[in-house]
Amino acid sequence: MSPVGRPDRLCVRVDAKSWPGAQPLLGRLEFAVAEGEAVALCGASGCGKSTLLSIAAGLDREFSGRVDLADGLRLSMVFQTPRLLPWRTAAENVALAMGGVDRESLYRAERMLEVFGLGGQGTSRPGQLSLGMARRVALARAMAVRPDVLLLDEAFVSLDEAAAVQARDAVRAEIAGRGLSVLMVSHGGADLDALSARRLQLAGRPAVLE
Numbered sequence: 001m002s003p004v005g006r007p008d009r010l011c012v013r014v015d016a017k018s019w020p021g022a023q024p025l026l027g028r029l030e031f032a033v034a035e036g037e038a039v040a041l042c043g044a045s046g047c048g049k050s051t052l053l054s055i056a057a058g059l060d061r062e063f064s065g066r067v068d069l070a071d072g073l074r075l076s077m078v079f080q081t082p083r084l085l086p087w088r089t090a091a092e093n094v095a096l097a098m099g100g101v102d103r104e105s106l107y108r109a110e111r112m113l114e115v116f117g118l119g120g121q122g123t124s125r126p127g128q129l130s131l132g133m134a135r136r137v138a139l140a141r142a143m144a145v146r147p148d149v150l151l152l153d154e155a156f157v158s159l160d161e162a163a164a165v166q167a168r169d170a171v172r173a174e175i176a177g178r179g180l181s182v183l184m185v186s187h188g189g190a191d192l193d194a195l196s197a198r199r200l201q202l203a204g205r206p207a208v209l210e
Contacts, residue, residue, distance in 0.1 A: 002034035003198070009035055009073055009181045010149050012056050014065040016206070017048070025051060026063070027206035033149065036179035038195040040186060043202035049185045050080065052202070053153050056183055073148035078155040082134040084126040090137045091122030097141045112140040117166050132159045139167055143174065150174075152184035156191050168194040 002008055010033040017026035025048045033039045041049040054060040056067055057077050069075060076097075084093045094109035095101045110122045116136040126134055139155055150171070156164045172195055174180040186192060192199060201210040 002032045002037055002039075006034040006036055006179075007070070008032040009070045010056060010075075010183065011068040012052070012065075013067075014052070014055065014063055016065070017051060017055065017060075017063040018206075024206035027204065027208040029202075029207075029209045031200055031209065033181045033183050035181055036175055038175060038182040038184065038197040040184050040192045040195075040197035040199045041202060042192075042199050043207065047202045047205075047207045049202060050153055053077075053151055053183065053185055057151050069149065074145060075149040075151065076142040076145050076147040077151040078135075078138050078142045078153060080153045080157075082126070082131075082138040084134055084137055084141075086126050089123050089125055090118065090129065093126070093137055094141045094144050097145050109140070109144060112144045113137065115143070115170050116140045117163055132163060135159060136163060136167060139170075143170065146178070147180065149181045149183070152182060152186070154185055154187070156186065156188060164190070165194075171195060 013030040014026050015028050016024060018024040041052055043049055051060060055063055058067060090113060091106050091109040092101050094112055095105035098105045113119060113122055116139055118133060118136055135158060142150060156167055159167060168191060182195060203210050
């Protein structure tokens with residue numbers, strides 16, 4: 001059970017994680033993310049934070065352990081790279097996450113882009129956007145589906161301070177308003193402070209929670 005006293009939404013237990021032919025990356029560790037809680041995975045570069053996030057997302061199943069997402073909850077993830085479809089506009093990338101590019105979805109996509117300071121950029125294609133703008137489109141896409149659990153892998157990196165503040169405020173509002181649960185990787189203290197994140201420190205080889 002998470003220390004905040006609210007129901008756990010995401011529970012992760014890793015007994016071991018190794019890459020073929022390599023030294024074990026993750027050792028035995030266990031944690032949970034509760035409703036309305038932000039949890040940050042902290043540690044040195046290469047210690048396994050992003051791998052652990054992929055395990056939590058269900059994208060990496062080559063490990064010993066278990067991941068449990070509470071029944072009926074929706075999970076979305078923002079990766080280190082934006083991973084936008086280059087042949088689609090910014091609004092279409094967001095709308096597709098909602099199930100299609102019909103008029104209603106595109107309207108909602110445009111409104112979500114505005115939340116992240118991208119009003120008027122809906123018709124731009126990813127190649128016409130800066131990296132920071134593309135990252136905000138990826139954040140808008142993840143938030144557009146109104147997830148219950150949001151995974152963030154360095155989601156605010158390369159944003160200028162004004163854009164980072166706006167993005168963090170949007171996520172924080174969802175935590176406060178809907179009880180959004182967040183599991184994040186970030187080296188930025190401002191990100192963790194803004195979201196009042198509980199910090200889990202990974203250390204060692206294989207990495208475990210300190």
